[in-house]
Amino acid sequence: MPYFETKDECRLYYVLADKGQNTPVLIFLNGLAQTTTYWHGQARFFEDNYRVLRYDARAQGRSTLGKNPISPLQHIADLQDLCDHLGVNKASLVGLSHGAYIAAAYTARHPESVNRLVVCNLRAGSYGGSDIVARWLRKLKKEGLLSYARDVIQAATGRRFRNTHAHLIPMMAKAVAARNSEAGLARQLEAMQSYPPAGEITPRVKIPTLVINGGEDEIVPAADAGLLARSLHAATATIEKAGHSLPVEAPEKFNLLVHDFLNPTT
DSSP: OOEEEOTTOOEEEEEEEOOOTTSOEEEEEOOTTOOGGGGHHHHHHHTTTSEEEEEOOTTSTTOOOOSSOOOHHHHHHHHHHHHHHHTOOOEEEEEETHHHHHHHHHHHHOGGGEEEEEEESOOSSOGGGOHHHHHHHHHHHHHOHHHHHHHHHHHHSOHHHHHHSGGGHHHHHHHHHHTSOHHHHHHHHHHHTTSOOHHHHGGGOOSOEEEEEETTOSSSOHHHHHHHHHHHTOEEEEETTOOSOHHHHSHHHHHHHHHHHHSOOO
C-alpha cells in the first residue's frame, strides 16, 4: 500500500491512478471520517482523462496522527508535501465538507498550484459555532466510534436516500467505524472547533470555482451555501434530492457537474 511519511512522522495513505506526467491531475479531498474508498466511483469516472489522486487526511482512515497538532495549516502542508513527493505541480481540487475547507484554504495559500476548485457542502461559518461538531465529539467520547458513525450517517444523508436505502445505513456506519480510529477522529473534531470560518478564507480564492450543495443537506443550509458561493464569486449548482453526501447519493449528477465545470465548452 502506498504511503508518504511527513516530516513529523505522519504516514499519509494515498491512491494515485497514474496516466503519465503529461495528464492533468485531479485531487479528491475527503470529508470527516471518509476515506479514499468514498471516492471510488469518481476515480473510475475520471481516471481515463486525469491522474486521479485520493488520500486519507491525517487522523483519518489509514493515515496516522503524526506528532504535530492538527490544524488547517498542517493539512495544507500535508497536501503540498504529498504533491511535491509525487511530482504534482498543479491540479484541480474537489473537496467535500471538511475536505472542501482544506481545498479552499490550500487554494488561498497556493493559488499557483490549483487550476480549478470544486467546493461541496461547505458551511461559510465556523465549525466552532456548529452544534453538530460538538455533538459528534461528545457522542464519540461517551458512546464510542460506532454510535458516532451512526449519527454521522444519519446527518450526512438526505431524506430520499435514507428512505430508499435504509437497509444500507447500518452497513455504512459499520464501515465508517471500521476504517477510522477513535483517537484520530477525536483529535480532528477537537481541532475543528478552533478553525477560522471558511468565509474568512474564501475571499482570497481567485480561481474558477464551483460550489455544489444538496437540496436536502441538513448540515449546510442552502442560505449558508449561497453565502459561501458569493464570497467565492463562484458558479453554483444544487442537487435537489440529495443531502450532505452528494458523491454517494447522486453520483451520476455529481460526476457530470464536476466534469462540465472542469471542461468548459466556452
